[in-house]
Every structure is written in structure tokens, then in C-alpha cells.
Amino acid sequence: MRIVGLETEYGITDPADPRANPILLSSRLVNACREWAGEKTTRWDYGGEDPLMDQRGVRRPRTHVIPELLTDAHEFNAAANSVTLRRRRGSWEDPAHLNAVLTNGARFYVDHAHPEYSGPEVSNARDAVIWDRAGDAIALAAAGEYARIEDAQVALYKNNVDGKGASYGTHENFLIRRDVDFDVLAARLTPHLVTRQIYTGAGRVGLGVRGEEPGFQISQRADYMETEVGLETTLRRPIVNSRDEPHADRSRWRRLHIIIGDATTFDVATFMKLGTTSLVLSAIEADDQRLAALTLAEPVGDVQRVSRDLTLREHLNLADGSVATALEIQRAVLEIARDYVADAVDAQVVGRWESLLERLARDVFETAREIEWVAKLQLLGRMRGKYGTDGREAPWDDPRIVASDIVWSQLGMGLAARLDAAGQVERIATDEEVAAAIEHAPQDTRARVRGAVVANLPDIVDAAGWSTIVLDREANHGHLEVVHLDEPASASHPLIDELLRG
Amino acid sequence: MPQQNINQDSFDDDVPEELPPPAAAAASTDALDALLDEIDGNLQVNAEQFVRSFVQKGGQ
Numbered sequence: 001m002r003i004v005g006l007e008t009e010y011g012i013t014d015p016a017d018p019r020a021n022p023i024l025l026s027s028r029l030v031n032a033c034r035e036w037a038g039e040k041t042t043r044w045d046y047g048g049e050d051p052l053m054d055q056r057g058v059r060r061p062r063t064h065v066i067p068e069l070l071t072d073a074h075e076f077n078a079a080a081n082s083v084t085l086r087r088r089r090g091s092w093e094d095p096a097h098l099n100a101v102l103t104n105g106a107r108f109y110v111d112h113a114h115p116e117y118s119g120p121e122v123s124n125a126r127d128a129v130i131w132d133r134a135g136d137a138i139a140l141a142a143a144g145e146y147a148r149i150e151d152a153q154v155a156l157y158k159n160n161v162d163g164k165g166a167s168y169g170t171h172e173n174f175l176i177r178r179d180v181d182f183d184v185l186a187a188r189l190t191p192h193l194v195t196r197q198i199y200t201g202a203g204r205v206g207l208g209v210r211g212e213e214p215g216f217q218i219s220q221r222a223d224y225m226e227t228e229v230g231l232e233t234t235l236r237r238p239i240v241n242s243r244d245e246p247h248a249d250r251s252r253w254r255r256l257h258i259i260i261g262d263a264t265t266f267d268v269a270t271f272m273k274l275g276t277t278s279l280v281l282s283a284i285e286a287d288d289q290r291l292a293a294l295t296l297a298e299p300v301g302d303v304q305r306v307s308r309d310l311t312l313r314e315h316l317n318l319a320d321g322s323v324a325t326a327l328e329i330q331r332a333v334l335e336i337a338r339d340y341v342a343d344a345v346d347a348q349v350v351g352r353w354e355s356l357l358e359r360l361a362r363d364v365f366e367t368a369r370e371i372e373w374v375a376k377l378q379l380l381g382r383m384r385g386k387y388g389t390d391g392r393e394a395p396w397d398d399p400r401i402v403a404s405d406i407v408w409s410q411l412g413m414g415l416a417a418r419l420d421a422a423g424q425v426e427r428i429a430t431d432e433e434v435a436a437a438i439e440h441a442p443q444d445t446r447a448r449v450r451g452a453v454v455a456n457l458p459d460i461v462d463a464a465g466w467s468t469i470v471l472d473r474e475a476n477h478g479h480l481e482v483v484h485l486d487e488p489a490s491a492s493h494p495l496i497d498e499l500l501r502g
Numbered sequence: 503m504p505q506q507n508i509n510q511d512s513f514d515d516d517v518p519e520e521l522p523p524p525a526a527a528a529a530s531t532d533a534l535d536a537l538l539d540e541i542d543g544n545l546q547v548n549a550e551q552f553v554r555s556f557v558q559k560g561g562q
Contacts (some may be wrong), residue, residue: 009561018555113559163553168561233562259562382534386542403549404541406556415537422533 001123001343002278003175003488006132006270009168010139010411011157022113023096025154029115030098033108033142036099039458044099044107045465047086047482055182055244055254060257066190082486083495085479086470099430101464103439103455104134105447112234114168115139115156119485120447121466121488125275127442129267130429134437137267140412141438151305158263159409160220161204162208163211163402167224169233170263172274173487174256175248177285182254185284186229186240191294192333193260194241194279194302195326197222198312199356200273202262203373205380205396205405207308214397215308216380217470218373220262222307228299233259239299247466249486256281260303265409265416267428268352268370275349280333282340290336294329295319310377312360330357372416379415446485449493452500460468460499461479 009127012021012029032094034041093099099109105120117135132339139156146154163470176185201218205211209223217223228239241257248255258277264270266400283291296302297317305314306326315323324332334353341347354368359366368375380401384395386395387401394401408415420424450464461482483495 011556011558013556013558018557022559113519114561162556162558164557166558166560168558171562234560379534379537384537386538400545401552402553403545406553407541415541418537418540419533422537424533449555 001489003121003123004125004128004274004278004283005119005121005173005272006128006135007116007118007169007171007173008132008135008158009111009116009170009251010054011159011162011168011409012115015153015155017152023110026110026113027095027098028150029139029142029146029154030100030108030110032146033102033138034098034100035149036138036141036145037102040103040455041100042458043093043463044097044101044109045463045468045470045482046468047095047463047465047468055242064258071339082484082493084482084484085477086482087428088478088480098306099284101450101454103441103451104131104138105441105445105451106131106135106138108135108138112168112249115142118450120441121445122447123444123489124343125271125278125349126345126428128274129270130433130437131442132270133267133429133434136183136411137434138440143411148428156411157406157409157414158265158411159202159406160213160263161206161224163406164204165210167209167221167237169259170261172258172277172282174258174278175246176254176256176281178246178250178252178254180254180285182242182244183229184287185241185256185281188284188288188291189256189277189280190228190239190299191291191296191329192277192317193258194299195294195306195329195333196273196276197262197303197306198298198326198330199353199367199371200261200264200269201307201371201373201425202264202266202269202409203405205402211402214395216310216377216396217307218310219303219307221260222303225260225300225303233257239303246299248488249266253488256496262372263409265373265414265420266370266375266425267357268426269372270381271428272349272352272356275345276337276353279337279340279346279349282342283336286335286340288339291333293318293320294332296326300323314363327357327361361425369424375416375419375425376405376408379419444489444491446488446493448491449485449496453496456500469493 010136012022012025101107107118109116119131119135121133143154196217202220204217204220207215224237225239226236227238229240229242231242239260241259243257246253246255261273297319302316312327336349341350364374368378384393441447453461453469460471460473462470467485469483
């Protein structure tokens with residue numbers, strides 16, 4: 001078991017007004033999400049965030065960062081006990097940073113110029129798929145409510161690029177032990193992050209940050225990775241992000257924040273993205289020396305090299321002077337990961353991993369029901385044939401092909417959703433599980449506490465964060481009470497449980 | 503969850519021939535064509551304009 005979480009920034013447009021302000025659209029969508037949630041929602045607690053702390057042990061001076069990194073508010077709350085008091089302040093909410101904390105433990109909010117769903121903490125990759133799909137369903141429900149309130153439509157896309165130079169992220173979070181040396185972790189995890197895209201990639205039409213060169217590549221994000229390790233997420237994007245903001249007991253835990261991954265609409269891609277990386281982290285926590293042998297000579301360049309090699313045959317240079325293909329590196333990582341299988345979900349991950357690599361090596365199209373870039377390549381390849389002239393396929397920059405890449409990821413009616421509806425996509429999460437996860441939080445993490453409070457005690461909740469719940473109720477001291485949830489795997493809190501019992 | 507019991511050898515580049523091709527790939531042909539027909543009308547009308555107007559701000 002490892003606590004993991006997934007965040008998705010959706011692309012957003014008003015189909016009738018392409019120039020509509022995306023911050024305004026996002027803010028109205030979050031407002032619609034609150035309307036959809038009715039009483040059962042609360043706002044975000046910005047009290048305890050520390051976005052300028054670097055995993056490498058230094059805190060960046062506030063004057064040395066771009067303003068987007070300053071997400072913490074006026075208070076840094078270093079709590080000693082599990083309940084502390086907080087002075088009341090005004091309750092003004094910035095409409096550009098509107099939030100909805102939901103009964104399933106998730107946060108739906110405006111991040112930069114996108115609506116974002118940050119799923120609840122879950123204990124395994126399978127649950128991550130279930131609550132990720134629930135997020136798509138919640139975003140669609142919010143869009144439905146938006147149409148009713150605003151008398152206008154909003155379209156949402158689960159992708160990472162607009163083809164004009166902009167990229168927005170899908171972030172994975174993994175809880176890891178604090179005593180793991182961060183530089184060692186970054187070095188040993190990098191070969192996996194660079195090569196896992198051969199089964200986690202969502203596929204992209206266009207090469208280069210603006211799609212300036214026609215073509216197809218495996219990953220949405222590859223062209224936007226510029227450095228190996230770093231604090232930023234919106235520029236100079238790193239393969240391994242070093243923000244040290246554990247949202248948990250800092251003495252025990254790190255939260256590893258991974259920004260290289262694609263947004264995925266295929267269950268298997270999401271499952272493998274989280275499941276394989278979690279196992280590699282177990283190997284790193286165990287100080288497994290075998291990972292060091294896979295160190296790449298040029299990891300940043302290799303991200304793009306792997307993404308553009310649809311044959312999966314290109315050799316990457318390793319630091320020790322040898323060469324290996326992405327498939328060979330993945331086979332080696334799999335062999336190491338096999339030794340860290342700890343539960344049934346891990347075993348499913350390893351079984352699928354083995355099977356996918358074997359079929360990718362034989363014929364990538366054998367994986368078209370599971371691997372998103374392969375499914376996209378198959379469908380768009382057929383489309384190129386259909387729209388070709390004079391016996392030649394239509395070029396990759398044919399607007400119909402480029403448009404189809406965008407429409408692929410549209411929530412509700414996109415091409416991936418239609419393939420799924422036609423039974424062409426292998427599922428990990430059932431529709432019933434997803435429907436339940438729209439309303440209910442995971443029961444084996446602290447998300448259970450957050451979700452239960454929002455569902456059952458909305459009148460006395462002032463705000464909630466990842467590691468805090470702020471209560472506003474009659475008390476002699478007259479202050480707000482901050483309930484601290486510093487152990488992500490702890491699914492109860494004595495005060496909250498008492499209040500829930502009524 | 504298909505968990506094939508594949509031995510180490512099958513990771514080699516020359517894969518044994520007895521491994522059967524998956525039925526799924528062939529079965530999907532009709533579904534793909536049906537989907538392409540379904541979206542054909544929309545694409546013919548406004549693909550270029552749609553692509554041009556899909557502009558997002560950068561995020562994380």
C-alpha cells in the first residue's frame with residue numbers, strides 16, 4: 001500500500017466564443033460545481049501550504065520566484081497537536097481561486113487558467129483509476145449545471161496541449177518516506193519516468209511545442225520537459241519536481257510530485273502510470289542498487305527521443321557507456337519491481353506490465369485496447385487513409401487529423417469516450433464503482449474524514465485542506481478549530497468521529 | 503485481468519510463433535470505421551476553424 005493521488009487540469013473552452021476568458025470560464029465552472037454539490041461542499045483551507053520548500057533542503061526566498069508559486073496564504077501553521085486554534089479572519093474568497101471540496105474527498109478548483117480536479121488520497125493504483133474517472137464525471141456534472149445557470153456551454157478536454165505552445169498538467173503524487181535521499185531518488189526514478197511513456201503516453205499529433213512539425217508522437221508532455229530536477233511546474237518544467245510540500249507529517253513523509261505524465265482517458269494507462277511508479281519507489285525506498293545501472297546519459301533529450309520513436313527500437317545512451325531501448329529499460333525496471341509486489345493490486349500491475357511489454361515488442365497495435373497512444377495512432381491512421389488523395393495518406397497536419405487529436409480527449413463526447421462506449425477500451429474501473437466514487441470518499445485514507453465532514457457536518461465546516469479541516473462552531477474560546485490530519489493513511493480522527501456520531 | 507504466464511524467453515526480440523494474435527485488434531475494425539463515419543460530417547465542415555480557435559493558457 002502506498003498513498004497516491006492524481007490531479008488533472010482540464011482544457012476549457014466556450015464553443016460559441018473561442019476568445020472567452022478561461023479564468024472566468026473556470027471560475028464559473030467551479031461555481032457551478034458548488035451548485036451541483038448543494039450544501040455538501042466547503043471551501044479550501046490555504047492555511048498550511050508551503051510551496052517554496054524545495055526537497056533538496058532549502059526554502060526559496062519569496063522574492064526569487066514567479067508569482068504563481070506563491071499559493072500559501074498569510075499564515076504558516078506548524079501544528080504541534082491534532083487540534084489547534086486559529087483566529088478568525090475575513091471570509092472573502094478570491095473568485096480567481098474558487099474551490100469546492102467535495103464529499104468524495106476531492107478538490108475541484110481554479111488553477112491558473114484551468115479547472116482542476118485533485119482526486120482524494122487513495123491507497124492503490126486501482127482506486128486511483130476509480131476516483132480519477134469520478135473526477136471526469138464530476139467535471140461533466142459541473143458543466144451540465146453551468147449550462148443551466150449560464151445559458152451557455154463549456155467544453156472540457158482531458159489533454160495537455162493546445163498545439164499553440166501552451167501545456168497544462170496532470171500531476172501524480174506519491175507518499176514516500178522522508179529518510180530517502182532526494183537526489184538519489186531523483187536519479188534512480190528518472191530512467192523509469194523517461195521510458196514508461198511507451199505504455200502511459202496519450203499520443204499527440206504534432207512535433208515541437210507549437211506542433212510546428214507534422215507528425216505523431218507518443219507523449220503529450222514530452223516536448224515541454226526542459227530539465228532533470230527543479231521546483232517550477234509552469235516553466236523550465238522538470239522530469240522530477242522537487243517541491244517539498246508533504247501535506248503530512250514532515251518528519252516522516254515526503255510527497256513526490258510528478259509532472260511529466262500525460263492526462264489519460266484510458267483506464268490501463270492511468271493504472272500503469274501510478275502502479276509501476278509506486279513499485280519503483282518501493283525499490284528506491286529499499287535502496288535497491290540495481291536501478292543505478294539504468295542511469296541515462298541524456299535523460300532530458302531522451303524524453304523526446306522516446307516520444308518520437310513509434311518503432312520502440314531507438315537506442316538510448318546509458319551513463320555507463322552502454323545502450324538500451326526504452327523497452328529494454330522497462331523490462332529491466334519490471335524485473336526489479338517484481339521483488340516489491342506487496343498486495344493483489346501490485347500483482348495485477350506486474351502481470352499487466354509484463355504482458356504489455358511483450359505485446360509492444362511484437363506489434364504495438366496488439367495493445368490498442370489498453371494503451372492510449374496506440375489506440376489514437378490506430379484511429380487517426382485509419383482517418384489518414386480515409387482522407388488521403390492520389391493513393392497517399394492525408395498528412396499529419398491535415399486540420400481534420402489535428403482536430404481529431406483535440407476532440408479525442410473531450411469529456412463526454414470525445415473520440416476516446418466513444419471508443420469506450422463502443423466497447424473498444426479495456427476497463428479497470430466499473431461504471432458502478434465510478435458512480436459510487438462521485439459521492440463517496442475512499443474509506444482507507446484520511447480522505448474518508450474529509451469526505452464525511454463535508455457530507456455530514458457542512459454547517460460547522462469553515463474550510464478543508466489536504467491535512468486540515470477547519471471547524472467553526474460554538475465554543476468558549478471563540479476561535480476556529482483546526483483539525484490536523486498529518487497521517488494520510490489514517491482514516492479517522494477522534495474529534496471528527498465523535499462529531500459524526502452526533 | 504489477463505495475467506499471462508510468460509517466461510523470460512518471450513522477452514527476447516524473436517518472439518515464439520505459437521503466441522496467438524489477440525482477437526480484439528481485428529474485431530475493432532468495424533467499430534473504428536463506424537466511429538469515423540459518425541464524425542465525418544463535423545470534421546468536413548469546421549475542422550480548420552476548430553483547430554485555430556482551440557487556444558489554452560499554459561498551466562502547470
